[in-house]
Amino acid sequence: MGLDALRDASETLDAAAANCENDELSGRLREQADALAGLADRDRGPDHGRLARHTHALHDIAADADDDDDVVPNAVEDALASVRSYRETVSGV
Known part of the structure; x- marks a missing residue:
C-alpha cells in the first residue's frame, strides 16, 4: 500500500474539512x-517521528471537535488507520 495510504488519509481529511x-x-x-x-508525493516517505x-x-x-459532530472524529480515525497502515511499511522503531 505504501504511500497510497498517506494519499488516502489526505483525501479523507480533505473531505471531512469540506x-x-x-x-x-x-x-x-x-x-x-x-x-x-505532500509527504505522499515525495520520492522518499516520512519517518516515524514525522508521522x-x-x-x-x-x-x-x-x-x-464538537460532541455532536461525528464527521470529524470518524474521519480522523479513518485517516489515522491509513497512517498506521503506512507506518507498518516504515523500517525502524
Whole structure:
C-alpha cells in the first residue's frame, strides 16, 4: 500500500474539512490533509517521528471537535488507520 495510504488519509481529511462547519477545525483538517498529500508525493516517505507529529495533531483535532459532530472524529480515525497502515511499511522503531 505504501504511500497510497498517506494519499488516502489526505483525501479523507480533505473531505471531512469540506463537510466541517467549524472554520477553525476545517482549516486544521485541510492543513493536515495538505501535509500528508505532500509527504505522499515525495520520492522518499516520512519517518516515524514525522508521522507521530501528524498523529498527535490529528488526535488534537478529534478532541477539539464538537460532541455532536461525528464527521470529524470518524474521519480522523479513518485517516489515522491509513497512517498506521503506512507506518507498518516504515523500517525502524
